[in-house]
Amino acid sequence: MESRDLFNTSKRLLYKVDWENEYFHIGQPPTINMKSFLKTISNYFESKKIHLILDRQNSRSIPIIDLEQCLTSLDFNYLLWEENFSFVIEYNSIGVFRKGRVKNEE
Secondary structure (H helix, E strand, O other): OOHHHHHHHHHHHHOOEEEOOOOEEOOOOOOOOHHHHHHHHHHHOOOOEEEEEOOOOOOEEEEHHHHHHHHHOOOOOEEEEEOOOOEEEEEEOOOEEEEEEEOOOO
């Protein structure tokens, strides 16, 4: 998918997310607890590819093994979606993140 398509899909699904009630503190770059954050991501997401949503022109899909390199330099808000857009992690630049799942529409 192109950056624009990833961004638009994320934007469309974001209002359907059922967020967990808890925020987790992991710190801000460069002191972010990346090891703990990556462990949470790999435990929460089943896919080997993650959609990194930054903005309309700079969103992309990346292999989960390359995630640390991509996230280390980011010091602003972003979303991480599982490949099939069913689970999401929202990172906020104040050093916290939360997890959510897209609600099934029945």
